[in-house]
Amino acid sequence: xxxxxxxxxxGTLQGIETLPMNxxxxxxxxxxxxxxxxxxxxxxxxxxxxxxxxSVEGLLKQGFIAPAKTSQSDQGDGIQNxxxxxxxxxxxxxxDGQFIEEHSEYPSGGVRxxxxxxxxxxxxxxxxxxxxxxxGLGEDGFAALNLAGFxxxxxxxxxxxxxxxxxxxxxxxxxxxxxxxxxxTRHLILMERGSQAELIERFVSEDQQSCYFNHQVVxxxxxxxxxxxxxxxxxxxxxxxxxxxxxxxxxxxxxxHGVMAAIGGCWSRTFxxxxxxxxxxxxxxxxxxxxxxxxxxxxxxxxxxxxxxxSSRENFKGLLxxxxxxxxxxLIQVGKGAQKSEAHLHNANLMLSRQAEVDTKPQLxxxxxxVVCSHGTSVGQLDDQAIFYLRSRGLDEQRxxxxxxxxFLADIVDKFEHQALIExxxxxxxxxxxxxxETSHESLG
Amino acid sequence: xxAIKNLTASVDGKEILRGLDLQVKAGxxxxxxxxxxxxxxxxxxxxxxxDGYSVTGGEVRYLGEDLLQLExxxxxxxxxxxxxxxxxxxxxxxxxxxxRESINAIRRARGEAEIDTLSFMKQVKxxxxxxxxxxxxxxxxxxxxxxxxxxxxNEILQMAMLEPKLAILDETDSGLDIDALRTVADGVNRLxxxxxxxxxxxxxxxxxxxxxxxxxxxLANGRIVRSGGKDLAxxxxxxxxxxxxxxxxx
Numbered sequence: 197x198x199x200x201x202x203x204x205x206x207g208t209l210q211g212i213e214t215l216p217m218n219x220x221x222x223x224x225x226x227x228x229x230x231x232x233x234x235x236x237x238x239x240x241x242x243x244x245x246x247x248x249x250x251s252v253e254g255l256l257k258q259g260f261i262a263p264a265k266t267s268q269s270d271q272g273d274g275i276q277n278x279x280x281x282x283x284x285x286x287x288x289x290x291x292d293g294q295f296i297e298e299h300s301e302y303p304s305g306g307v308r309x310x311x312x313x314x315x316x317x318x319x320x321x322x323x324x325x326x327x328x329x330x331x332g333l334g335e336d337g338f339a340a341l342n343l344a345g346f347x348x349x350x351x352x353x354x355x356x357x358x359x360x361x362x363x364x365x366x367x368x369x370x371x372x373x374x375x376x377x378x379x380x381t382r383h384l385i386l387m388e389r390g391s392q393a394e395l396i397e398r399f400v401s402e403d404q405q406s407c408y409f410n411h412q413v414v415x416x417x418x419x420x421x422x423x424x425x426x427x428x429x430x431x432x433x434x435x436x437x438x439x440x441x442x443x444x445x446x447x448x449x450x451x452x453h454g455v456m457a458a459i460g461g462c463w464s465r466t467f468x469x470x471x472x473x474x475x476x477x478x479x480x481x482x483x484x485x486x487x488x489x490x491x492x493x494x495x496x497x498x499x500x501x502x503x504x505x506x507s508s509r510e511n512f513k514g515l516l517x518x519x520x521x522x523x524x525x526x527l528i529q530v531g532k533g534a535q536k537s538e539a540h541l542h543n544a545n546l547m548l549s550r551q552a553e554v555d556t557k558p559q560l561x562x563x564x565x566x567v568v569c570s571h572g573t574s575v576g577q578l579d580d581q582a583i584f585y586l587r588s589r590g591l592d593e594q595r596x597x598x599x600x601x602x603x604f605l606a607d608i609v610d611k612f613e614h615q616a617l618i619e620x621x622x623x624x625x626x627x628x629x630x631x632x633x634e635t636s637h638e639s640l641g
Numbered sequence: 642x643x644a645i646k647n648l649t650a651s652v653d654g655k656e657i658l659r660g661l662d663l664q665v666k667a668g669x670x671x672x673x674x675x676x677x678x679x680x681x682x683x684x685x686x687x688x689x690x691x692d693g694y695s696v697t698g699g700e701v702r703y704l705g706e707d708l709l710q711l712e713x714x715x716x717x718x719x720x721x722x723x724x725x726x727x728x729x730x731x732x733x734x735x736x737x738x739x740x741r742e743s744i745n746a747i748r749r750a751r752g753e754a755e756i757d758t759l760s761f762m763k764q765v766k767x768x769x770x771x772x773x774x775x776x777x778x779x780x781x782x783x784x785x786x787x788x789x790x791x792x793x794x795n796e797i798l799q800m801a802m803l804e805p806k807l808a809i810l811d812e813t814d815s816g817l818d819i820d821a822l823r824t825v826a827d828g829v830n831r832l833x834x835x836x837x838x839x840x841x842x843x844x845x846x847x848x849x850x851x852x853x854x855x856x857x858x859x860l861a862n863g864r865i866v867r868s869g870g871k872d873l874a875x876x877x878x879x880x881x882x883x884x885x886x887x888x889x890x891x
Binding site: 579580581582584585586587588589590591592593595599600602603604605606607 | 689690691692712713714716717718722723725728729731732733734739742743744746747750782799803
């Protein structure tokens with residue numbers, strides 16, 4: 197039976213005293229306020245435009261409960277298998293939504309990295325004030341529920357003019373113990389003036405059967421001239437649910453580059469809100485999604501130009517196989533005062549079967565007159581002539597199809613830059629291009 | 642090497658080839674000429690195994706085997722190569738990686754070891770130079786944004802790298818200026834050996850000034866209506882196809 201709203205409220209309330217909070221009641225008050233907001237909003241349904249193509253019924257039916265309290269020694273026997281060979285300067289590991297210190301590595305000099313729980317426990321005022329300041333309580337109930345019930349997350353704060361010479365990594369690993377659980381986390385990324393960093397986030401699972409709900413809110417603040425390259429690869433268990441809300445705020449001359457891949461999960465949704473707070477900032481979003489039988493991938497972009505002279509570019513591509521479904525909803529708003537804005541949005545889809553389905557909706561809402569904006573969308577199939585061409589050069593049909601799929605996504609895959617990540621994605625594409633059943637999940641190492 | 646007997650084929654129920662006979666021996670270069678719509682490209686496509694054609698009769702033996710029973714890639718693996726009239730653009734597929742993968746697919750199918758990186762690089766550079774293909778194009782996506790001439794040079798480069806036993810060139814001269822034509826022809830001539838058979842499909846005699854064929858065939862209404870030496874091509878150049886078609890009809 198699908199739990200009711202009050203079940204969710206009670207479920208969240210019951211654990212609230214065990215959640216991280218500072219010494220005062222301040223955080224408790226905010227959690228309670230968020231819970232009230234959740235109660236008022238409820239969960240979204242298809243009458244809401246933002247959720248028109250994505251049903252939450254399947255997710256709610258699961259009746260996910262809060263994660264079990266486990267000691268660190270219980271967890272992450274398999275962590276080693278999932279640690280990447282990337283030359284990172286720092287790493288945070290979360291297993292089933294809980295921070296695992298012993299597998300994490302703290303970077304040195306100019307960057308503060310900690311678990312959100314630890315930062316809140318010390319009563320860090322800057323962190324406490326920042327939590328929820330960009331995301332707000334949201335419009336669809338999920339964001340409020342996350343604020344009311346989040347357990348942990350990461351805090352990354354890069355000091356003024358510090359430029360990291362390697363990537364930071366956040367690994368989210370789900371174990372079989374996550375079965376039936378929701379894993380609400382929150383990250384806070386604070387890039388101070390003139391700082392520069394690269395962040396790689398990966399979501400992986402120890403198996404492909406566990407059904408859990410990874411629910412994440414990320415708040416990213418970029419001060420003047422700060423720049424962040426943010427790469428995210430979602431490879432959850434094939435039975436998992438994944439919801440990410442990213443809220444990015446940019447001040448003058450700041451730059452954010454997000455590169456996203458949605459590959460795993462039976463249901464995943466990524467919402468990216470980009471706010472230009474001052475002129476001359478730049479945002480780039482690249483993304484790819486691969487869906488197969490029983491999978492849904494949803495990307496929602498909200499790029500808001502309300503100040504002048506900012507530029508944004510979004511390019512998302514999807515590969516749909518079997519009965520896979522995808523939703524792409526890209527909104528660019530250019531306000532009256534946002535003259536000299538530049539915004540380009542593109543979405544392309546390659547359908548590998550007749551049963552696959554995509555709903556794509558690029559939207560430009562422009563109120564300023566001196567702007568350069570464009571948008572485009574395409575839905576196509578593999579080209580028979582191209583398959584013939586490759587086969588006539590000795591490649592078998594499966595390899596020909598896989599190579600064309602790789603080619604289709606190559607410009608996005610290349611944005612992941614690191615060879616280990618590119619190979620990981622290409623291996624997955626090789627599989628998608630083929631007609632074999634999936635035999636095992638990919639790990640990076 | 643190749644023996645085509647009484648081949649008939651149709652596209653969408655329309656008969657294109659109506660009893661075609663052709664024999665190509667190792668070491669020979671055959672030119673197939675003919676007016677537009679005579680079935681020249683259909684023949685080239687059927688030999689390479691392209692979909693969309695129904696073979697309704699006759700047979701094609703290649704090195705003693707029934708060629709039409711082989712999959713497209715099996716034909717390539719056994720040494721059949723088609724240089725296409727309209728090479729396909731493959732965005733995102735790197736030209737050099739593709740070439741290497743192609744060579745290795747063919748080698749694997751023959752039970753041979755994969756080519757080592759060093760000799761591959763050496764060969765590809767040398768052969769690209771021979772067909773005057775800018776090295777930069779090796780690093781780009783296959784044919785993507787290439788000019789017409791660059792695409793044809795790339796086809797000849799592939800042919801040189803894959804070293805086929807039977808090479809079929811489908812209107813490789815179309816759309817080429819005289820310099821490109823000469824380069825492409827040089828590339829083809831360099832591949833002439835006593836073991837290799839070649840079929841050069843062309844509408845114009847011009848290409849045959851540079852590639853001297855052993856035999857010239859005229860294809861009209863789905864049949865070879867006349868075969869001869871190089872002189873036949875010159876006569877066609879001088880007099881067009883009309884007289885021949887009338888003679889055949891008479």
